[in-house]
Amino acid sequence: MYPIVKKEKLADKIFLMDVKAPRVADACLPGQFIIAKIDEVGERIPLTICDYDREEGTITIVFQTVGASTERMSHLSVGDAFMDFVGPLGVPSELCMEENLEETKKKNIVFIAGGVGTAPVYPQVKWLKAHGVDVTVIMGSRTKDLLFYVEEMRAVAGQLCVTTDDGSYGFHGMGTNQLQALVDDGQKFDWCVAIGPMIMMKFVCKLTKELGIPTIVSMNPIMVDGTGMCGACRLVVGDQVKFACVDGPEFDGHLVDFDQAMSRQQQYKTEEGRAMLALQEGDTHHGGCGHCGGDK
Amino acid sequence: MDVLKKVPVSEQDPKVRATNFEEVCLGYTMDEAMEEASRCLNCKNAQCVKGCPVSINIPGFVAAVKDGDMAKAYEVISESSALPAVCGRVCPQESQCEGKCIRGIKGEAVSIGKLERFTADWARENGIKPQGCDAKNGHKVAVVGSGPAGLTCAGDLAKLGYDVTIFEALHEAGGVLVYGIPEFRLPKSKVVAAEVENVKSLGVKIETNVIIGRSITIDELMEKEGFEAVFIGSGAGLPRFMGIPGEQAKGVFSANEFLTRNNLMKAFKEGYDTPIARGKKVVVVGGGNVAMDAARTALRLGAEVHIVYRRSEEELPARVEEVHHAKEEGVIFDLLQNPTEILVDENGCVNGVRIIKMELGEPDESGRRSPIEIPGSEYEIEADTVIMSLGTSPNPLISATTKGLDVNRRGCIICEDDGATSKEAVYAGGDAVTGAATVILAMGAGKAAAKGIHEYFQNK
Numbered sequence: 001m002y003p004i005v006k007k008e009k010l011a012d013k014i015f016l017m018d019v020k021a022p023r024v025a026d027a028c029l030p031g032q033f034i035i036a037k038i039d040e041v042g043e044r045i046p047l048t049i050c051d052y053d054r055e056e057g058t059i060t061i062v063f064q065t066v067g068a069s070t071e072r073m074s075h076l077s078v079g080d081a082f083m084d085f086v087g088p089l090g091v092p093s094e095l096c097m098e099e100n101l102e103e104t105k106k107k108n109i110v111f112i113a114g115g116v117g118t119a120p121v122y123p124q125v126k127w128l129k130a131h132g133v134d135v136t137v138i139m140g141s142r143t144k145d146l147l148f149y150v151e152e153m154r155a156v157a158g159q160l161c162v163t164t165d166d167g168s169y170g171f172h173g174m175g176t177n178q179l180q181a182l183v184d185d186g187q188k189f190d191w192c193v194a195i196g197p198m199i200m201m202k203f204v205c206k207l208t209k210e211l212g213i214p215t216i217v218s219m220n221p222i223m224v225d226g227t228g229m230c231g232a233c234r235l236v237v238g239d240q241v242k243f244a245c246v247d248g249p250e251f252d253g254h255l256v257d258f259d260q261a262m263s264r265q266q267q268y269k270t271e272e273g274r275a276m277l278a279l280q281e282g283d284t285h286h287g288g289c290g291h292c293g294g295d296k
Numbered sequence: 297m298d299v300l301k302k303v304p305v306s307e308q309d310p311k312v313r314a315t316n317f318e319e320v321c322l323g324y325t326m327d328e329a330m331e332e333a334s335r336c337l338n339c340k341n342a343q344c345v346k347g348c349p350v351s352i353n354i355p356g357f358v359a360a361v362k363d364g365d366m367a368k369a370y371e372v373i374s375e376s377s378a379l380p381a382v383c384g385r386v387c388p389q390e391s392q393c394e395g396k397c398i399r400g401i402k403g404e405a406v407s408i409g410k411l412e413r414f415t416a417d418w419a420r421e422n423g424i425k426p427q428g429c430d431a432k433n434g435h436k437v438a439v440v441g442s443g444p445a446g447l448t449c450a451g452d453l454a455k456l457g458y459d460v461t462i463f464e465a466l467h468e469a470g471g472v473l474v475y476g477i478p479e480f481r482l483p484k485s486k487v488v489a490a491e492v493e494n495v496k497s498l499g500v501k502i503e504t505n506v507i508i509g510r511s512i513t514i515d516e517l518m519e520k521e522g523f524e525a526v527f528i529g530s531g532a533g534l535p536r537f538m539g540i541p542g543e544q545a546k547g548v549f550s551a552n553e554f555l556t557r558n559n560l561m562k563a564f565k566e567g568y569d570t571p572i573a574r575g576k577k578v579v580v581v582g583g584g585n586v587a588m589d590a591a592r593t594a595l596r597l598g599a600e601v602h603i604v605y606r607r608s609e610e611e612l613p614a615r616v617e618e619v620h621h622a623k624e625e626g627v628i629f630d631l632l633q634n635p636t637e638i639l640v641d642e643n644g645c646v647n648g649v650r651i652i653k654m655e656l657g658e659p660d661e662s663g664r665r666s667p668i669e670i671p672g673s674e675y676e677i678e679a680d681t682v683i684m685s686l687g688t689s690p691n692p693l694i695s696a697t698t699k700g701l702d703v704n705r706r707g708c709i710i711c712e713d714d715g716a717t718s719k720e721a722v723y724a725g726g727d728a729v730t731g732a733a734t735v736i737l738a739m740g741a742g743k744a745a746a747k748g749i750h751e752y753f754q755n756k
Contacts, residue, residue, distance in 0.1 A: 084467035086505040230553035231535040
């Protein structure tokens with residue numbers, strides 16, 4: 001069993017949990033994910049790692065309740081435990097590898113985080129700060145009440161821009177508008193990392209392609225085992241079929257076929273049982289991020 | 297009684313079982329088992345044993361069944377096999393032990409598989425466990441994967457006195473026995489869990505939710521956790537697809553995904569959260585055991601199911617019994633046919649398959665006659681679900697994270713007959729070495745590696 005040692009409500013429907021999982025905490029790096037299963041009947045839910053404490057042996061996850069499984073998860077409290085919690089899965093972020101540090105230091109990096117995507121962006125920015133790299137972070141949501149981690153992010157980012165769709169906090173607009181504004185202002189970026197709902201990443205990639213900024217995205221397709229066995233998470237990247245669980249989750253955003261990925265993510269929404277669709281949405285990035293306009 | 301024929305075994309009626317997930321074969325009764333065992337000629341130079349990848353003393357255990365001495369029969373099998381209740385159900389006996397049976401020359405071979413199953417089931421029902429080893433030798437061995445190769449290797453090493461820990465990436469032990477093979481062929485809690493418990497009763501520890509290559513590497517297991525040798529039985533890997541148009545559409549699944557949702561995640565059962573596509577008309581592409589399992593699962597979930605296979609019935613790689621059962625249950629076989637495109641509607645969902653008819657040409661390198669397309673024979677059928685069952689390519693996780701471990705061009709781990717890899721004290725076996733094969737071949741490899749590891753320690 002994997003006990004929950006801390007739980008916090010970060011914003012409306014957005015929760016943070018610290019889970020005791022020493023093997024995962026010992027091995028994980030930014031960019032990787034875990035799979036959690038609540039109990040015998042639960043699904044395997046993939047969630048990006050948001051932070052880790054090797055001393056305490058804990059992993060921080062942040063999730064938004066968007067379906068039956070995440071809703072059920074939100075009812076767990078400190079003292080409860082996940083029946084299963086496995087990881088780290090996926091390839092660590094290339095930016096956050098010691099061996100790439102010299103290259104990374106030469107880059108002007110901008111992170112664009114949408115909605116719950118802020119959570120997986122945080123450990124990367126934190127790791128970079130700890131290794132002497134200051135980056136720009138654009139983080140946004142639909143409205144002020146959905147923002148979280150603003151102060152934490154401010155502490156580790158070189159430059160922080162917060163955006164809301166409705167202008168209730170920070171820059172009035174979406175992440176893409178903010179990036180365009182920074183570039184118009186004369187700021188230069190030669191590397192971008194975008195994490196959020198697929199539609200937001202799609203539009204970020206459209207813009208950064210025009211601006212000529214290489215862009216890494218973190219994909220969150222449907223998964224079952226997450227260990228390289230079932231193929232549910234396959235994506236078309238360039239002309240190749242890739243598996244997000246073992247080849248990713250990070251990919252060259254300019255090569256990802258987002259339309260196909262978004263269509264496949266709706267897999268269980270077209271089945272007869274419409275109730276099922278909610279069940280499968282147990283993931284962090286589904287609309288409401290403020291960058292994508294997908295929920296309008 | 298006709299000594300040339302097997303004592304028939306009772307099965308669930310095909311019409312009834314096509315709608316449930318209960319086991320198809322009901323197994324022998326004691327009387328039936330003893331009668332069938334009496335057909336054994338007890339050959340001095342037993343050919344059946346040579347056909348068994350783990351060399352069970354078949355005449356020995358069959359003779360004990362004939363005498364009604366079931367405890368003895370189980371003891372004889374346990375000397376060679378850690379998973380008899382599994383093997384009695386899923387081994388391709390017709391091409392192994394039973395394929396070599398002298399009885400089979402003039403009539404039907406002795407039903408060795410059904411007798412093995414009966415013996416193992418009897419032992420379980422009577423609470424008999426395999427004999428362990430009291431004297432521990434203090435050497436720590438790690439086993440990667442709790443499938444048939446890993447369980448066999450771990451069981452054999454524990455019997456020799458080793459301190460064995462199995463690391464399993466999924467949340468349940470058993471590997472393909474729990475995620476791949478369906479309940480109606482291999483009951484999970486009754487049979488698989490019980491055999492896993494038997495292996496644990498030998499002193500083997502199993503740690504689930506540890507993915508070797510990610511949670512911890514093989515080098516770290518040896519350097520940080522004190523394991524002196526490692527056996528890699530991590531199984532087959534990523535599913536293959538055809539590379540035809542439409543394969544990324546909604547409603548196209550790998551057999552691994554479909555079966556994992558159904559078997560490991562129990563999507564067929566009321567109350568479980570994991571969803572599964574219950575198609576109305578399902579096309580399964582491929583002709584192996586996995587294709588049969590996927591087809592018969594889809595059928596039980598309520599679909600009309602077509603198996604599309606590019607060769608003829610004779611070349612179907614699946615066990616004869618599985619094909620027979622699938623047909624009885626109503627799976628439709630579209631043989632000598634191959635998909636060329638998956639048709640997709642305006643919402644990105646599968647709505648049909650374009651199929652071309654094939655004929656057989658000259659034998660290819662596999663010895664099977666190669667299928668050739670018949671020009672102009674294409675036609676379309678309606679379907680809302682397509683399940684690709686075309687085999688797998690090795691999982692790159694371990695090979696990519698283990699220094700000095702050589703793999704071949706296809707990514708399979710290279711090893712000697714005793715399982716020794718290019719890396720000292722690291723052994724491997726099963727699908728990670730051979731690519732997708734059978735449960736019993738993996739067990740044979742696990743067994744050989746246990747012997748190899750034991751010799752390694754003795755010569756150290």
